[in-house]
Amino acid sequence: MVTISDIAKSLGVTPSTVSRALAGSPRVKESTRKAISETAVLMGYERNEPASSLRKGHSNVVGIVVPRINRAFFSSAISGAETVLNEHGYSVIICQTHEKMEDEIKALKTLKSNRVAGVLISHASSSLSGDHIMKNIRPETILVQFDRVFSELPGPKIVNDNFHGAYEGTHHLIEQGYKRIGHIAGFMDTEAYLDRLNGYKQALTDMGIDVDENIIFYDSIVEESGYKAGKTAIERGCDALYCAGDFSALGAYLAAKDCGIRIPEDFGVIGTANEFFTTIMSPAISSIAQHPYEIGRRAAQAFLTSLKPESNVGQIVVSMEVMARESSLRKKEKR
Amino acid sequence: MVTISDIAKSLGVTPSTVSRALAGSPRVKESTRKAISETAVLMGYERNEPASSLRKGHSNVVGIVVPRINRAFFSSAISGAETVLNEHGYSVIICQTHEKMEDEIKALKTLKSNRVAGVLISHASSSLSGDHIMKNIRPETILVQFDRVFSELPGPKIVNDNFHGAYEGTHHLIEQGYKRIGHIAGFMDTEAYLDRLNGYKQALTDMGIDVDENIIFYDSIVEESGYKAGKTAIERGCDALYCAGDFSALGAYLAAKDCGIRIPEDFGVIGTANEFFTTIMSPAISSIAQHPYEIGRRAAQAFLTSLKPESNVGQIVVSMEVMARESSLRKKEKR
DNA sequence: AGCGAAGATACAAACGTTTGTATTTAAAAA
DNA sequence: TTTTTAAATACAAACGTTTGTATCTTCGCT
Numbered sequence: 001m002v003t004i005s006d007i008a009k010s011l012g013v014t015p016s017t018v019s020r021a022l023a024g025s026p027r028v029k030e031s032t033r034k035a036i037s038e039t040a041v042l043m044g045y046e047r048n049e050p051a052s053s054l055r056k057g058h059s060n061v062v063g064i065v066v067p068r069i070n071r072a073f074f075s076s077a078i079s080g081a082e083t084v085l086n087e088h089g090y091s092v093i094i095c096q097t098h099e100k101m102e103d104e105i106k107a108l109k110t111l112k113s114n115r116v117a118g119v120l121i122s123h124a125s126s127s128l129s130g131d132h133i134m135k136n137i138r139p140e141t142i143l144v145q146f147d148r149v150f151s152e153l154p155g156p157k158i159v160n161d162n163f164h165g166a167y168e169g170t171h172h173l174i175e176q177g178y179k180r181i182g183h184i185a186g187f188m189d190t191e192a193y194l195d196r197l198n199g200y201k202q203a204l205t206d207m208g209i210d211v212d213e214n215i216i217f218y219d220s221i222v223e224e225s226g227y228k229a230g231k232t233a234i235e236r237g238c239d240a241l242y243c244a245g246d247f248s249a250l251g252a253y254l255a256a257k258d259c260g261i262r263i264p265e266d267f268g269v270i271g272t273a274n275e276f277f278t279t280i281m282s283p284a285i286s287s288i289a290q291h292p293y294e295i296g297r298r299a300a301q302a303f304l305t306s307l308k309p310e311s312n313v314g315q316i317v318v319s320m321e322v323m324a325r326e327s328s329l330r331k332k333e334k335r
Numbered sequence: 336m337v338t339i340s341d342i343a344k345s346l347g348v349t350p351s352t353v354s355r356a357l358a359g360s361p362r363v364k365e366s367t368r369k370a371i372s373e374t375a376v377l378m379g380y381e382r383n384e385p386a387s388s389l390r391k392g393h394s395n396v397v398g399i400v401v402p403r404i405n406r407a408f409f410s411s412a413i414s415g416a417e418t419v420l421n422e423h424g425y426s427v428i429i430c431q432t433h434e435k436m437e438d439e440i441k442a443l444k445t446l447k448s449n450r451v452a453g454v455l456i457s458h459a460s461s462s463l464s465g466d467h468i469m470k471n472i473r474p475e476t477i478l479v480q481f482d483r484v485f486s487e488l489p490g491p492k493i494v495n496d497n498f499h500g501a502y503e504g505t506h507h508l509i510e511q512g513y514k515r516i517g518h519i520a521g522f523m524d525t526e527a528y529l530d531r532l533n534g535y536k537q538a539l540t541d542m543g544i545d546v547d548e549n550i551i552f553y554d555s556i557v558e559e560s561g562y563k564a565g566k567t568a569i570e571r572g573c574d575a576l577y578c579a580g581d582f583s584a585l586g587a588y589l590a591a592k593d594c595g596i597r598i599p600e601d602f603g604v605i606g607t608a609n610e611f612f613t614t615i616m617s618p619a620i621s622s623i624a625q626h627p628y629e630i631g632r633r634a635a636q637a638f639l640t641s642l643k644p645e646s647n648v649g650q651i652v653v654s655m656e657v658m659a660r661e662s663s664l665r666k667k668e669k670r
Numbered sequence: 671a672g673c674g675a676a677g678a679t680a681c682a683a684a685c686g687t688t689t690g691t692a693t694t695t696a697a698a699a700a
Numbered sequence: 701t702t703t704t705t706a707a708a709t710a711c712a713a714a715c716g717t718t719t720g721t722a723t724c725t726t727c728g729c730t
C-alpha cells in the first residue's frame with residue numbers, strides 16, 4: 001500500500017506538504033500541488049481513511065438511520081442523500097432500526113464508535129423522545145433529522161408538509177362527493193401522524209363537516225390493521241377513508257373488496273407514501289406522494305452546510321402531492 | 336472521550352493490558368479482566384474504531400454492494416447479513432451501484448479506503464467480468480459473492496438454485512396445461528439468467544416440447560420490456576410466459592390484460608423474486624421465490640468462517656420455491 | 671545591497687489502539 | 701532455600717495522517 005510518505009520521498013518533499021497538496025490547501029504552490037497529485041495517481045495512492053479519521057477526530061462517513069430500508073420512502077431518501085454526499089467525498093453507512101428504539105441505540109453507538117461526521121435519522125416509531133439520540137451522539141457530530149423528527153432536538157429538520165398533504169387529500173375526497181370520511185391515523189407519538197390528523201380535521205371543519213372520533217383509527221399503519229379498521233369503518237357507515245400509510249390503505253381497500261363494496265363508486269380510498277404497488281392495482285390506489293429523493297438530498301445538503309461554522313439550517317418543509325387515481329375518482333375529470 | 340489509557344491509569348495497569356483484557360485475550364488474568372471491563376463500562380468507554388482499524392490494518396466493517404436497495408430481494412438479503420454480522424461485532428456499510436459498473440468501482444474504492452474486513456457483493460448487470468472487482472479489493476479483504484456471481488473469481492459464492500427454480504416453474508406451467516410457453520430471459524452476461532434459461536429449456540425438453548427461440552426474449556427485466564415482450568409473445572401464439580423477474584412478469588401480465596386476454600384461463604404468467612406486489616394483484620401473480628434473508632445470512636456466515644485461516648467455503652446453493660398463485664393456476668388443486 | 675514580508679516547505683508531535691518483546695511475579699520443582 | 705518454568709503484566713514501537721510552529725526562499729522595495 002502506497003502512503004503519503006512514499007509520495008513525499010519520491011518527490012523530495014515532506015509528508016505534510018503532500019497531505020496539504022492533496023487536501024487542496026492554499027499553503028502549497030500550484031506547481032507542486034500538480035506534481036504531487038500526478039504522482040499520487042501514478043503510484044496508485046489511496047488515502048488510509050482510518051488514519052485520517054483518527055487524526056482528524058472524525059471520519060468522512062455519514063450515518064443514515066432509518067426504520068427499514070425496504071420502504072419506498074426510505075430507500076429513495078437514502079438514494080438522494082447518498083448521491084449528494086458521495087459528490088462531496090463522504091460515504092454512507094446505513095442502519096436499520098426495525099422500528100425498535102433498542103436497535104436505534106445500537107446503531108447510534110456504532111456510528112459514534114466509528115466517529116462519523118454526521119447522522120441523518122428518521123427515528124423508530126417506538127422512540128418516544130429524542131433523549132437517547134442526544135445521549136448517543138457526540139457533540140461535534142452533526143445531527144439532521146428527516147421525515148420523523150423530534151422538534152425538541154436541535155439541528156436541521158427536513159419534514160413533509162404533512163398538514164397540507166393531509167388537508168389536500170381529505171379535501172379531494174370531499175370534492176369527489178364522499179360524505180362520511182374516516183381516517184386511519186397511526187400512533188400519535190409520531191409528529192408526522194399528528195400533523196396528518198390535524199390536516200384531516202381542518203379540511204373537514206373548513207368544509208362544514210363535523211369531526212367524528214368514532215371513525216378515526218389510531219393503530220399501526222400496516223396492512224392488517226388497515227383491513228380491520230376498514231371493516232369497522234364500513235360498519236360505521238363510512239364511504240371513504242384517508243389513510244396515513246399506503247399499507248393501511250391497501251388493507252382497507254381489500255376489506256372493502258371483500259365486502260363486495262365497489263371502489264370508487266361506493267367507497268373511496270386514499271393512502272400516503274405513493275408506494276409502487278398503489279399504481280398497479282386495479283383500481284389503482286390514490287395516494288398522497290412525498291418527495292423522498294428530494295428530502296434525502298435536502299438532508300444531505302443540510303449536513304453539508306452545517307459543517308460551516310456560523311450556519312443555522314433550521315426546519316425545511318417539503319410539499320406533498322395528491323396523486324388522484326381510480327380509488328378516489330368517481331367524478332369525471334373536469335379539465 | 337475516555338480512552339484505554341484512562342482506564343489503565345485508574346487501575347494502575349498499562350494500556351496494553353487493558354486492550355488485551357477487552358479483547359478477551361488469555362494473556363490477562365481473569366480477575367483483572369473482570370475489573371477492567373467493569374471500570375470500562377463504569378467510565379463509559381467506547382472504542383475508537385478508526386484508531387483500532389489503523390493499527391490492525393482493517394476495520395470491523397463489512398461492505399455490502401448491491402445494485403439497488405429497494406428491491407425486495409436485496410433489502411431482505413441485507414437484513415439477513417446485517418443481523419448475523421452485528422451479532423459478531425461488525426457493522427455494515429451499504430453501497431448501491433444502480434446496475435452501473437462505474438458506480439460499482441467507486442463503491443469498491445471507498446470500501447478499500449475504509450479498510451473493510453470484507454465485501455459481500457452482488458454485481459451490477461453492466462459488470463461483464465469480475466476483473467474490476469479483484470482490482471479494487473485488497474488481497475487481505477474477504478470477498479463473498481451472492482446471487483449474481485462471477486464463477487471465475489475466488490472465494491465463497493452463495494447462489495440461488497436458478498436452474499431448478501426455473502425448471503420447476505416451467506414444469507408447473509406445463510402441468511397446468513399451457514402448451515406454448517415463452518420466456519423473458521434477461522441478458523445472458525449474468526450467470527443467474529443463463530441458469531434460468533437452461534432450467535426452462537430443460538423442463539421443456541424433458542416434457543417433449545421443442546424449444547423455440549422466437550419466444551425467448553433477451554431484454555432487461557423491467558416492466559416496460561416485459562410489456563413489449565408480452566405483446567410480442569401473444570402475437571406469436573404463446574399461452575404462457577415464464578419471466579426471469581417479477582417486474583417483467585408484471586409488464587407481460589398487464590399486456591395480456593390490455594389485450595383482453597383472460598389470466599389464467601387463456602394466458603399463464605409466472606415471475607421470479609416474489610416481490611410484494613405479486614401477492615396483492617387480482618389475479619395474484621405466481622412467482623418463483625428465492626430465500627433472500629437466508630442468502631444474506633449465509634453470505635455473512637461465509638465471511639465469518641473465511642476469517643479463520645484454513646477455511647474454504649466454496650459455493651453454496653440455496654433452493655427456490657414455486658409460489659403458485661392465480662396467474663398460473665387454471666386447474667383445480669388436486670390435493 | 672539590504673531589509674522586510676510574504677510565500678513555500680520542513681519539522682515534529684499527536685490521534686488511540688494493538689502487538690511483539692522484555693520484565694516482573696508467582697508457582698513448581700529440585 | 702535455590703533454581704526452573706510458567707503466568708501475568710509492563711514497555712515501546714508502530715499504523716498513516718493532519719496540523720501548529722518553525723525554517724528557509726524569493727521577491728519587491730527603499
